[in-house]
Amino acid sequence: MSTLENTDTSAKSAVKRPKRGVPEGLWLRCDGCGATVFRKQVEQNLNVCPECEHHFYVPTSMRIRQLLDPDSFEEWYAEMSSGDPLGFADRKPYKERIIDEQKKTGMKDACTVGRGYMRGRPLVFATTDSAFIMGSMGSVVGEKLTRAVEKATELSLPLIIVSGSGGGARMHEGIISLMQMGKVSAALARFRRANGLFISVLTNPTMGGVAASFASLGDIIVAEPQALVGFAGPRVVQATCKIDLPEGFQTSEFLLKHGFVDRIIHRSEMRSELARLIDYGSR
Amino acid sequence: MAANSLNSLQAASMDGVNLGVLTAGMVVFMAVLHQLSFEKPLYELEERLLKLESQPDPSPAEKESMRRMRVELTQMTRERYSNLDPWQTVQVSRHPDRPQTPDYLELVFDEFVELHGDKAFGDDRALITGFARLAGRKVMFVGHQKGRNLKERTECCYGCAHPEGYRKAMQKMEMASRFGLPIICLIDTPGAYPGIGAEERGQAYNIAVNLRDMSTLEVPIICVVIGEGGSGGALGIGMGDHVAVLEFAYYSVISPEGCAGILWKSSRHADKAARALRFTSKDLVELGVVDEVVPEPLGGAHRDHFKMATTLKSRLIESLQGLESLSSAQLLERRYQRYRRIGVFHENGPV
Ligand SMILES: [Zn+2]
Numbered sequence: 001m002s003t004l005e006n007t008d009t010s011a012k013s014a015v016k017r018p019k020r021g022v023p024e025g026l027w028l029r030c031d032g033c034g035a036t037v038f039r040k041q042v043e044q045n046l047n048v049c050p051e052c053e054h055h056f057y058v059p060t061s062m063r064i065r066q067l068l069d070p071d072s073f074e075e076w077y078a079e080m081s082s083g084d085p086l087g088f089a090d091r092k093p094y095k096e097r098i099i100d101e102q103k104k105t106g107m108k109d110a111c112t113v114g115r116g117y118m119r120g121r122p123l124v125f126a127t128t129d130s131a132f133i134m135g136s137m138g139s140v141v142g143e144k145l146t147r148a149v150e151k152a153t154e155l156s157l158p159l160i161i162v163s164g165s166g167g168g169a170r171m172h173e174g175i176i177s178l179m180q181m182g183k184v185s186a187a188l189a190r191f192r193r194a195n196g197l198f199i200s201v202l203t204n205p206t207m208g209g210v211a212a213s214f215a216s217l218g219d220i221i222v223a224e225p226q227a228l229v230g231f232a233g234p235r236v237v238q239a240t241c242k243i244d245l246p247e248g249f250q251t252s253e254f255l256l257k258h259g260f261v262d263r264i265i266h267r268s269e270m271r272s273e274l275a276r277l278i279d280y281g282s283r
Numbered sequence: 284m285a286a287n288s289l290n291s292l293q294a295a296s297m298d299g300v301n302l303g304v305l306t307a308g309m310v311v312f313m314a315v316l317h318q319l320s321f322e323k324p325l326y327e328l329e330e331r332l333l334k335l336e337s338q339p340d341p342s343p344a345e346k347e348s349m350r351r352m353r354v355e356l357t358q359m360t361r362e363r364y365s366n367l368d369p370w371q372t373v374q375v376s377r378h379p380d381r382p383q384t385p386d387y388l389e390l391v392f393d394e395f396v397e398l399h400g401d402k403a404f405g406d407d408r409a410l411i412t413g414f415a416r417l418a419g420r421k422v423m424f425v426g427h428q429k430g431r432n433l434k435e436r437t438e439c440c441y442g443c444a445h446p447e448g449y450r451k452a453m454q455k456m457e458m459a460s461r462f463g464l465p466i467i468c469l470i471d472t473p474g475a476y477p478g479i480g481a482e483e484r485g486q487a488y489n490i491a492v493n494l495r496d497m498s499t500l501e502v503p504i505i506c507v508v509i510g511e512g513g514s515g516g517a518l519g520i521g522m523g524d525h526v527a528v529l530e531f532a533y534y535s536v537i538s539p540e541g542c543a544g545i546l547w548k549s550s551r552h553a554d555k556a557a558r559a560l561r562f563t564s565k566d567l568v569e570l571g572v573v574d575e576v577v578p579e580p581l582g583g584a585h586r587d588h589f590k591m592a593t594t595l596k597s598r599l600i601e602s603l604q605g606l607e608s609l610s611s612a613q614l615l616e617r618r619y620q621r622y623r624r625i626g627v628f629h630e631n632g633p634v
């Protein structure tokens with residue numbers, strides 16, 4: 001049994017881990033309001049801008065600390081790493097890309113799964129992390145999530161998946177990635193039939209094949225404020241429609257308005273709100 | 284995954300077809316001559332042959348040269364089509380004369396009773412659904428429709444379905460499951476429609492629901508990619524017990540143009556992306572993603588609709604027969620495992 005916290009410290013000593021999405025330095029420029037804010041202050045505020053409430057990227061290890069009870073997370077399949085089914089190479093061979101991403105992020109792939117406790121409630125917990133090849137879903141993400149869903153079914157535990165995937169299905173594994181959408185969704189169908197509770201948490205960004213599979217299949221779907229969530233990328237939509245995209249297009253608020261999100265929850269409330277929702281969905 | 288239908292439509296204009304820009308921002312290709320560049324020598328030879336054939340009273344020497352030209356033409360066609368590169372395959376799969384869903388409805392099925400509408404928003408013309416009879420069997424039919432002429436293409440967004448299309452398809456398939464009708468899905472789409480309305484009406488949600496719920500239907504599902512298998516838009520009606528692909532169709536996580544735009548920074552590198560993505564019928568079988576390749580007539584399905592339809596019909600019947608003996612529990616377990624086993628990873632490492 002290894003907790004992610006433990007893996008973290010060991011990884012930290014081995015490689016220096018720059019946090020992608022949150023540039024280094026004492027000060028940060030906020031994407032939301034443009035203000036220059038003190039990094040420490042942002043970090044103490046759950047990576048939320050103290051000026052405008054903009055929700056910055058949160059790495060998986062921090063997400064686990066924010067949402068689960070201290071040291072309660074037991075990570076599963078932590079060593080799983082991607083193959084290269086296509087022998088894919090764009091400007092860089094996929095095999096190399098994987099190694100580089102692993103060094104950069106300290107993760108083996110974009111997905112972390114395991115079990116833990118949320119305010120004393122046992123659950124199966126999973127994340128996709130947009131720092132690793134945009135959080136895209138290839139074989140590892142598909143397999144880990146499928147196993148997590150199967151475990152949740154077997155153990156009759158609630159399931160929470162926090163999505164952060166701008167990349168959708170991972171191009172570098174081609175059709176194999178597309179099939180992961182079907183694989184995870186089929187596992188969720190069985191979980192649903194067994195009356196399991198699945199809460200999907202959408203964070204910035206959740207797009208493409210991730211949005212078009214597990215992330216949309218929660219019994220309850222909640223989102224952080226202002227997250228980008230959608231099927232097609234905004235630039236593709238813009239190129240197709242040739243008109244200006246409406247204000248707030250593909251944000252959490254847009255999805256709420258159109259009926260595809262149950263609740264928008266501020267990061268500071270997420271843990272208590274999720275715990276409350278779990279109680280309603282447990283027998 | 285990006286449903287990059289616009290790019291793939293533009294790409295259709297790159298070879299042998301003329302480009303015109305029309306309403307709704309969609310790029311429309313107007314066929315001048317439906318020739319792909321690598322087919323040119325074939326058409327030239329065909330033309331010379333036609334000229335000779337149209338002469339009255341050919342001499343014995345001319346007769347002999349016509350005979351030779353026919354042999355040459357066959358050989359040349361066979362040679363060209365057995366060596367198509369992935370990008371050429373994409374072009375064949377998008378060929379304007381390639382048989383489409385309505386052609387197969389006419390040539391493969393004895394009857395088609397269309398059932399419209401999703402009972403919630405509208406009737407998506409990009410996905411047509413209804414009861415059909417296949418060699419005496421009652422089935423539920425679901426298929427993408429791309430459209431033949433400008434009016435049709437505009438109506439059905441070039442085969443790019445909206446959320447209501449996926450919802451309609453799911454409703455009909457769910458009904459089929461209750462009535463014990465096997466389901467046949469013909470896939471032919473550049474991708475699900477990437478528009479404002481589609482996002483407002485839950486494109487991602489509706490595709491996701493189809494993936495989940497198709498996996499629970501208690502009747503045989505046969506899916507055939509007849510042209511373009513464009514990403515989530517294809518998989519949204521593609522969760523089957525038996526998944527086949529026509530010889531020159533492709534099935535991909537992203538359009539080659541979309542992939543090139545992201546990874547090579549320009550859609551002009553679509554040929555490179557097409558090679559890298561390994562989405563031809565041969566690749567798909569090797570990767571264990573499809574169960575069968577349906578051979579096309581010499582020189583591609585667009586040269587002989589009838590022959591293509593005849594082959595497809597016999598393959599459909601054969602696959603149906605194979606699945607009919609299974610109980611619904613067996614069917615569901617088999618379908619689950621069909622997707623469950625797909626994935627290439629190392630349990631511990633290697634890096
Ligand atoms: Zn701010």
